[in-house]
Structure formats: structure tokens, C-alpha cells
Amino acid sequence: MTTNGSTPPLDAWQVESMRVTVFPSDVVPVEQSWWDDTIGVPAETVTSRSKAGQYQAEGDFEARRLRLQIQPGRIDWSVTPIIKAEDELTPVLGPLPDVLTSLSKVVSPWLSLAPEMKRLAFGATLLQPVENGPAGYALIQKYLHRLHPDLDGASDFFYQINRPRPSGTQVPGLRINRLMRWSVQVAQRMALTLGGGGAVTRNLGEETACRLELDINTAPDFPGLLPAEHLTVILHEMMEFGREIAQKGDVR
Amino acid sequence: MVPLSEAQTLTTTFARAEDFEDALKKYIAEAQAAVDVVGCRYAYHSGWVVVQSPTFRQTAGAFAPVDLFGTPIERWAKCDRTLSSSELPETTMFQVTGIGASAPPFKLLSGLLNSTDIGLGIASLVESKFGDALALAQHEWFEDGTESEFSRALATLVHTYGDTAVATVESFLGSPTVNTEVAVEAAQSLGEIDHPPTYRYRKSLLEKLLLTSPSTRLRHGAASGLAAMNDPSSLPKVTEATNRESNSRLRRFLELLVDQLERARACRSS
16 A cells, blocks of 8 residues: 555554435435345345334445435435454444445445435545554644644644535536544543442543544535436545545645 | 615515625626726624725725635635724625524525534534424414414525425424424425425425325325425326325315416416
8 A cells, every 4th residue: 555655554544434425306215125226135124214204224244334324315325333342442344445445335336226316425434543642643743734733732633624626527517525524532442330239330441543534525506416327436536535535634 | 785875774685695695796796887996895793794895995904805705604704893884884784684584694604514424514403493493383373374483484494504404394294293283384384485406305395295194284284385386297296195185175175286286387388
């Protein structure tokens, strides 16, 4: 894997969660066979409340938890970790390139079945473990380039920005929002034991990581519907923008 | 748009923030044509937009000069000072308020509108605002032919937040504990709001409601909303609803609606 200057390689980013979101132009009936048609096997759990316009299907896919969720106004395909090992501090899905490939396998073919839509979005939360808070801030500054905040002895720093770009696809006037939020998190894992003597908590340790939240989406002011024949290209462009930010940081 | 001057006060209502912006551009273009050189500065504060010209001898530095029609964030966020018209009668002031009389001034939340994160985005904000409107609606008496405070608040939400507001209404209408009176008012209002970007979503929501709601009154509210939209493309769904309607009075209403939509189709095709 190549690196950009002093930033770590792309696969240093571990994925905490990832989603693709569609904003349909009409009310979407929840009676859909999208899961079966896309995954090829029935979902493990299905929850449907048709009157409320809500539907959720879940199942394991490539050792990750895959979820299809329909709600009024939006449809989400998302992957989250399967939590099972007690010694894991922060459950993650794996390196960014692997998870991107995995989710793309599901969503790209589904886009040909998807309803007409006004917006499309790709979101992800990425973590990069570091030794401690100061090391996290030092690493984040490498991604922020022109920004030089004085973070010596500081805490609770986060940086959020949108760097919109015109889409490179053949869709005239389409603009892609590239929202990113950088911070450092400290995750703490506790064990809670309930017994006759009451609840006993035990600290299993803590883990510090740089955190990057990505929200790459087609701009809400795009007039009309996104052209169906370009949806896959738009999605891949947005995923590529995500890779670029994770690799190069806050670039225009 | 007519500028405020001297003691003159005029109120103009715009359906959308964009309409206000268009009117403002037109006014400034006319002013430029009239006095040859007009530099425009403005500020947005407490619901006031101020446009002024350096030919009016405004003290330098009273406002930070801003690109008038730049991005929304730049346009509204950079200035924080206003002047009263009595001190500077040459200054043109426009008061920007929401569509409802009691609604707050427009706030352009570009950042929130761009976010699609369900936690950080506008969905939870809209739900909160819609919840406030619902709470007030519990004490409101709805009358046919009279625009309610609730419907004005709903229109403001739709104009400001687009489909996210409609999605919130869809969730509300699907709730098992929905207040039928308010739901009927919401359905009717959805058909009456003049907001093209959300048109398809609102129409398909009313069609769904007409075909699936177990409440006769709510189906009637959806039919009223569709009647206000007067869109012949709803004919198949309205005809289907008419054929399956068991309530005779509502069926009669739906038959009238079918007639209305067929006439609208004939008018548009002629």
C-alpha cells in the first residue's frame, strides 16, 4: 500500500461502521424482496412495520453484520461488527479497503433494483489506533495539512468540514459533498457482573484511536432525480473520495 | 418587492427563501440601473436583511462587505450588525420571517442539510420541531377552509427542510397513537403546500394513506389533499381507492375526486 508523505497507509484505518444511504423520491413500500434478490439467501431476522413504513433485515455477510433498513424518507444498507470476543476493546470490521469492497458487492447490484432517488450517500466511521491522546493529536495534524491548531495539553478537539466537489461523472450539475469530521476517541470497555451483592464493574482496559467520520453525499440542491444509469458510477466515485480523504486527509 | 422607506411599511410574503432572494436580486438590479453605481452590503440579524449603497454615504466599516449572493453560509453568517431605518432612511431593510405568522425567521442550515448522518443530520432536529407543532396542535380547533397554525407550521417545515419534513410526517401518520384530528389536518395540508421539490413524495404519501389507512377520516383527509393537488397522475390510485371504499359518503367524495381529476386530465391534454 502506498502512503502520502507521512500519513500511514490506507489499511491502517479500521472500519467501525459503514453505510450507503438512498433518499427515494416517493414513499417506498416495505414489502420488498431486495435482501433475497441481492444476497441470495434469506435474512436471519426481519422486522417489518408496514403501516409505519419501517422494515429491517439483518444477517451475517463475509463475517460482518449486514443490515437493510427502510424508514420513511431513506433506505440504508449498513455493516457493523459482530461482537463476540470478550477481549476486543473496540469491535471493528477490518481494514478500509476490504470493507469498501465488501459493501460494494452488496450495494452496486442492488442499485439496479433501487427506487428512483433524489440523493445518494456513502458514510463510514474509521478508527486508527494510537498509543495515547497526544499521539492521536499528533497523527491527526498530519491529515489536516494547512491547519495548525495548538493541541499541546488540549483535549476534546474535533474538526469538521465539507469540501464539496463537482462530480466527475456524466451527470451535469451534480455536486458531491465531502463531509469529514476528525477527532481522537478513548474507548473504555467495562464488564458488569450482576450478583447477590449487587452490580460489580470491572475495567477491561481502554484504547485510544484517531477517528474519522465520513459523510460523502450528493448535494441536496441537485434538481430532479439521480439518473439510474449513473448510480453505480456515482457510488464508486463517492467511495473513492472516501479513500482519498482517509489517505490524504483534508484536501480540496 | 417594494423597499421600505420613510414611514412606509409593506409586507410581502414569499413561499420560499429562493423567491425572496430572486426578488432581492431584481430590486438591486433596478437600483443599479437607476443610480449607475451601487455597491451592496447587507447583514442578517434578528430576522432583518439590510441592503445599502455606498452612494448613500454609509459610514465605512458599518458592515463587513460580503458577496451578496455567495453561498448561504457566507451570506447569512458573516455580518452581525444592523442599523435602524430611522437613522439611515436611505438604507433599505427587509424583514424576513417564516411563512407562518408565529414562525421564526428563516435559518439556512446548509451544514445540517448537507449531512446524511441520521444522528447528526436534520432528521432529529425536524422531529423535534414537528413535535413542538404537534404539541400546540393538540389545543387547536381545526375548521374547514381556515388555515390553521399547525398547517402553517407544517408548511414552514416543508419549505425549510424538504423531504426530511415529509418523512417526519410519514412517520407520524404511521404511528399507532396518532391523533386523528391532527393527522387529518396534516394530510390535507400536505396537498396544499406549494413546494415543488417535495411534490412527488407528498403525493405518493397521500396516495398510500388513501389506500392503506384504516381510518375513514384519515382517508378522507388524504383525498382532500389529493384534490388540492389536482394531479391526474393520481387517477389510478384514486380509482382503486374508490372501488374498494366501503364508506358510502367517502366513496361519493372519491367519485367526485375522480371526476375532478379526469376533467383536469382533459384540460391538460387539450
